[in-house]
Amino acid sequence: MLDLLITNATLPDGRTGISVAVQDGRITEVTPGLQAPAHDTVDAAGCLLSPPFCDPHFHMDATLSHGLPRVNESGTLLEGIAVWGELKPLLRAEDMVERALAYCDWAVAKGLLAIRSHVDTSDPSLLPVQAMLEVKRRVAGYLDLQLVAFPQDGVLRTRTGVDSLTRALDLGVDVVGGIPHFERTMAEGAASVKLLCEIAAERGKLVDMHCDETDDPLSRHIETLAFEAQRLGLQGRVNGSHCTSMHSMDNYYVSKLLPLIAESGVSVVANPLINITLQGRHDTYPKRRGMTRVPELMAAGVTVAFGHDCVMDPWYGMGSGDMLEVAHMGLHVAQMTSQQGIRACFDAVTVEAAKVMHLQGYGIAPGRDASFVLLQARDAVEAIRLRANRTRVWRKGRLVAQTPEMAAGLRVEGRPARVTFMRGA
Ligand code: FE2
Numbered sequence: 478m479l480d481l482l483i484t485n486a487t488l489p490d491g492r493t494g495i496s497v498a499v500q501d502g503r504i505t506e507v508t509p510g511l512q513a514p515a516h517d518t519v520d521a522a523g524c525l526l527s528p529p530f531c532d533p534h535f536h537m538d539a540t541l542s543h544g545l546p547r548v549n550e551s552g553t554l555l556e557g558i559a560v561w562g563e564l565k566p567l568l569r570a571e572d573m574v575e576r577a578l579a580y581c582d583w584a585v586a587k588g589l590l591a592i593r594s595h596v597d598t599s600d601p602s603l604l605p606v607q608a609m610l611e612v613k614r615r616v617a618g619y620l621d622l623q624l625v626a627f628p629q630d631g632v633l634r635t636r637t638g639v640d641s642l643t644r645a646l647d648l649g650v651d652v653v654g655g656i657p658h659f660e661r662t663m664a665e666g667a668a669s670v671k672l673l674c675e676i677a678a679e680r681g682k683l684v685d686m687h688c689d690e691t692d693d694p695l696s697r698h699i700e701t702l703a704f705e706a707q708r709l710g711l712q713g714r715v716n717g718s719h720c721t722s723m724h725s726m727d728n729y730y731v732s733k734l735l736p737l738i739a740e741s742g743v744s745v746v747a748n749p750l751i752n753i754t755l756q757g758r759h760d761t762y763p764k765r766r767g768m769t770r771v772p773e774l775m776a777a778g779v780t781v782a783f784g785h786d787c788v789m790d791p792w793y794g795m796g797s798g799d800m801l802e803v804a805h806m807g808l809h810v811a812q813m814t815s816q817q818g819i820r821a822c823f824d825a826v827t828v829e830a831a832k833v834m835h836l837q838g839y840g841i842a843p844g845r846d847a848s849f850v851l852l853q854a855r856d857a858v859e860a861i862r863l864r865a866n867r868t869r870v871w872r873k874g875r876l877v878a879q880t881p882e883m884a885a886g887l888r889v890e891g892r893p894a895r896v897t898f899m900r901g902a
Pocket of ligand 1: 786
């Protein structure tokens with residue numbers, strides 16, 4: 478007898494009437510119309526069954542700290558870094574752990590089961606690192622938390638930057654981070670990319686750098702990152718986060734840059750909510766959107782995913798751990814409004830994000846982990862449009878979250894229905 482059988486599901490690739498059979502935490506069969514005895518059978522009623530949402534770029538150490546010790550009044554990246562700098566001496570590990578655990582609860586309820594979080598390694602005490610390693614341990618039963626050693630104040634700009642970062646890696650942090658555009662000069666930024674990639678290559682680690690999070694078209698650290706990924710044989714193991722300067726770069730230069738990124742196997746994570754909020758702040762009008770060139774990167778064959786980046790912290794006072802909100806903003810900012818474009822934005826918070834994070838056992842296919850989300854929507858496009866209710870969330874065959882279905886005219890006789898507009902009645 479199966480542990481779990483889900484029937485009549487729609488998958489993100491458009492297949493309908495699909496049954497998913499689960500045994501011992503793994504998917505054993507994905508096929509149309511399968512009926513078999515199971516301890517738990519769930520009729521999906523034609524709704525979308527998706528692999529879990531993944532957030533490939535987040536800051537768990539800062540989350541839910543909005544207003545501490547004060548609000549970022551200008552809304553700029555630099556004031557955000559300054560507010561975080563004011564908060565750091567006041568941080569207590571237990572408060573960071575509590576806030577992070579609360580956020581992880583929100584995440585699971587929204588079907589977000591894998592998060593890559595940058596952790597600030599600037600302070601030699603490594604307090605945020607210790608706290609986030611504790612969180613990683615405590616959430617391991619229901620959420621994959623991957624940690625990035627992130628030298629927020631610049632790995633070369635601070636005297637102890639390199640030492641603190643390598644000690645964080647020694648403690649078990651998974652990925653090497655960086656922030657080249659925040660180093661003192663362009664040359665030091667490039668030197669930091671080289672150094673950090675060498676550290677990653679030496680230790681067999683992945684790389685994920687905040688890269689060119691600026692509107693300055695001459696911030697070109699992504700070029701160095703791609704070059705170093707190739708030089709050190711790190712193809713497929715390096716990610717550039719943000720890359721917002723690419724929005725403002727010269728078009729000829731970008732025509733040379735895109736193939737370089739593609740051939741180096743560097744992936745790119747855009748953070749639509751944060752990019753549209755933080756970029757263009759020094760502009761009058763026209764104000765630049767600032768997000769990197771998402772459809773162009775995708776067309777060049779680069780793996781592109783979307784991250785949430787911030788929720789209720791010094792940089793962003795909104796958010797709820799909902800990756801559909803991220804995808805929704807992404808498709809607007811990138812103007813990816815074709816059906817194919819919208820589906821690509823759904824992939825950017827699911828399957829493409831999982832690729833960036835090198836997740837194992839991900840996806841709805843036989844042999845993979847039985848981790849998936851049932852949404853109150855007929856397909857991926859409707860899921861984004863409605864930021865659809867996540868009625869059930871399973872991780873490795875275990876139900877980890879359940880939300881009552883919304884009425885609100887969205888369902889008729891147990892099936893999602895179009896909202897009917899009664900014109901002139
Ligand atoms: Fe970030």
